[in-house]
Amino acid sequence: MTTVQDLTKAFSQSCVGALNKGIGKVLVTSDKKIKNFASFLNKKQFRKIDPEADDRGRYNAMMEAIIEFVRVDESLIEMLLDATSYFNDLKELFVSDEVYDMLSENYLKGSFKMLSPQLNKLFNPKKDDEPSELLDNLKYYVKPYAINFSELLHDASTLHVYRNSALTFDKLECTAMDLILAGVEVLSIYTGEDTCVSLWITDTELDGAHGGFESIDADGYMSSLNSAEFELNTVHNIGLDTIKSDFVGERFDMFVSHAAVLSKSSKLRCYRTTYKWNSDFDDITEERMNNAIGGIGRRYEDFKKKIFASFTFNGTVGDVNMETFWLMMGDVIKDDDATYRKAARKKLNVENGKKDDEDNDDVMKSDVLPPDEANVFKWIDITTQEFVDHMKDKGTLGRILIH
Numbered sequence: 001m002t003t004v005q006d007l008t009k010a011f012s013q014s015c016v017g018a019l020n021k022g023i024g025k026v027l028v029t030s031d032k033k034i035k036n037f038a039s040f041l042n043k044k045q046f047r048k049i050d051p052e053a054d055d056r057g058r059y060n061a062m063m064e065a066i067i068e069f070v071r072v073d074e075s076l077i078e079m080l081l082d083a084t085s086y087f088n089d090l091k092e093l094f095v096s097d098e099v100y101d102m103l104s105e106n107y108l109k110g111s112f113k114m115l116s117p118q119l120n121k122l123f124n125p126k127k128d129d130e131p132s133e134l135l136d137n138l139k140y141y142v143k144p145y146a147i148n149f150s151e152l153l154h155d156a157s158t159l160h161v162y163r164n165s166a167l168t169f170d171k172l173e174c175t176a177m178d179l180i181l182a183g184v185e186v187l188s189i190y191t192g193e194d195t196c197v198s199l200w201i202t203d204t205e206l207d208g209a210h211g212g213f214e215s216i217d218a219d220g221y222m223s224s225l226n227s228a229e230f231e232l233n234t235v236h237n238i239g240l241d242t243i244k245s246d247f248v249g250e251r252f253d254m255f256v257s258h259a260a261v262l263s264k265s266s267k268l269r270c271y272r273t274t275y276k277w278n279s280d281f282d283d284i285t286e287e288r289m290n291n292a293i294g295g296i297g298r299r300y301e302d303f304k305k306k307i308f309a310s311f312t313f314n315g316t317v318g319d320v321n322m323e324t325f326w327l328m329m330g331d332v333i334k335d336d337d338a339t340y341r342k343a344a345r346k347k348l349n350v351e352n353g354k355k356d357d358e359d360n361d362d363v364m365k366s367d368v369l370p371p372d373e374a375n376v377f378k379w380i381d382i383t384t385q386e387f388v389d390h391m392k393d394k395g396t397l398g399r400i401l402i403h
Contacts, residue, residue, distance in 0.1 A: 002156035004185035004203050005265075008236065010146040011187065015079035016139055018147065020123035022076050027123075028116040030066050040065065041110040056100065059107055063094040079143055081226055086141035093134060140229070153201075154218045161221050162200040166212025169196050176235035179210075180261050188233035189225075198233070199224055238262050240329055244308050244403045252388050259327070259384040267367065270387040271326040273377035276361070281313075281320035289317065289397055296322075297400040304402050306330060306368045310390075313397035320397065324377065325390045330367025332379045338363035338371075 031037045039045040040062035046053060053061065070076065071087040080086050093099060099122075106114040125131050143149075153161075167175055169192070176188045179202065190198040199221055200206075206213050216224075238258050246255035262268045284292050296311050308327040315321045342363055366374040382390070393399075 001158060002152045004159060004187050004201055006152055007149070007156065007159075007201055008187045010149040010152055011144075011189065012232065012236075013146040014139075015143040015145070015147055019076060019079045019142055020135075022073070022079070023070060024120040024123045026070050026073055026076070027066065027119050030069050031112040031116070034065050034069050037062075037065070037112075041107070041112060055104075055108060059100060059104070060095045062107075064091060067091040067094065079147055080141055081143055082141045086138055089138055089141070093138075098134065144229070145225075150218075150222050153221060156201070156218070158203070160202045160205050161216050161218060162202070162206065162213040163216050163220070163224060164198045164200060164212045164214065165195065167196060167198055172196070172198060173234045175210075176233050177257060177261055179206075180235065180264055181257070186233075186235070188235065189230040190233060191228040191230045197224070197228070199230065235261060240268075240306070240308060240327070243327065247308070247388070247391065248403070255388060256384050259387075263384075267330050269326075269328050269331060270382045270384050271328065271332060272380045272382045272386070272390060273324045273326065275322040275324070276376055276378060278321055281322065282318055284317070284320070286317045289313070289320075293398045293400050297402060300373075300402045303368060307402060309402040310399055311402070312390075312393055312395040312399045314393075314395050315397065317397070323390075325382075325387055327384075327387060328366075328368050332364055332366045332369070332374055335363045335365040335371075338365070 039049060040058060043055070043058070046058045046061075050057065050061070067087055067090060070090075071083065077083045103115055103118055106118065121129070122132050122134060169190070172188065172190055176186050179186050183204075184206075185203040187201040188198060190196055200213065201221075238261050240262070243255055243258050243262065246252070246258055259268060259270075281289075281292065293311070293313060300307070300309065306329040310325045312323050312325070313320055314323065361375075361378060363371075364374045364379060365371060
């Protein structure tokens with residue numbers, strides 16, 4: 001059964017990449033499938049077809065033949081919103097001076113084997129190559145969603161589909177956030193042509209309290225979707241960077257709301273921790289304290305794509321207490337197996353009369369931090385509001401933010 005998450009994922013997957021791969025695959029084999037293709041590469045042979053044609057005319061005829069061959073491929077057509085316009089514009093591109101200058105050397109050598117990789121590279125540049133800008137205007141004819149989006153939507157018999165012309169741009173994100181925070185799964189997209197029109201898919205039926213939502217069927221949704229250029233509601237783009245920006249900009253209410261929305265679709269977690277070995281800082285002088293704080297920050301720089309953290313230093317020189325607050329895209333949980341092995345080893349050491357100075361805490365594991373980093377702290381779950389309140393503490397000795 002199709003879910004809102006399935007549809008959100010499918011909407012986010014444009015057909016452009018699949019189309020380019022498909023066209024590239026057809027192009028490189030077109031010489032073997034187009035009748036009398038060899039004549040396009042041989043002046044003498046082509047003069048029998050068109051005695052007046054020069055090299056450029058022969059090249060243009062070849063490109064027109066290739067386009068006519070490609071444009072009937074059903075697997076490509078189904079990825080297009082407007083196949084006629086796409087292939088007409090592609091033909092104009094192929095016979096343009098810019099593309100001819102790029103291909104002419106190998107074309108005039110009469111080698112399609114050397115020319116076809118150049119054509120394919122237009123659509124499918126290699127990893128280290130810059131994508132060509134020549135195809136930019138063609139993307140508007142391509143479905144901006146996955147090829148199976150319509151099929152998924154028509155299979156979504158338990159979901160609810162709406163069109164809304166009443167909501168203005170500035171209300172779209174807030175409306176979606178309110179629904180998500182109320183426990184409703186939402187896919188929201190909108191178009192900005194003339195007036196704002198938004199399309200919505202939810203897992204819960206919306207009542208009259210939600211103004212402007214007109215119930216439509218899957219066909220109505222697809223008809224609207226294919227009639228204009230829609231994009232995702234900004235609520236779907238909320239990520240850790242959004243929340244970091246909220247905090248730095250002191251938009252704390254929005255920080256809490258955005259964090260709540262993100263936690264619905266990800267492993268966003270909030271923690272307060274204490275450092276297990278604050279005595280490490282006892283011998284650090286006041287002059288060296290800033291360097292020590294900076295060193296802690298550099299130690300966690302590699303993790304900043306998945307964390308937003310504050311390392312707060314309170315107390316006095318010689319009696320330092322480091323407390324940390326974490327917003328993390330992953331869990332920190334007890335590693336039962338490692339905790340059991342640690343306890344067993346400690347017990348065996350004691351039984352054998354050996355001194356065991358290991359701490360008695362559980363061994364923790366993290367989706368984000370390596371074990372040696374996760375286990376220097378004692379972890380406590382907190383709410384996003386507690387996180388905000390604690391993060392305002394800049395410390396008596398200093399603080400460093402990792403973001």
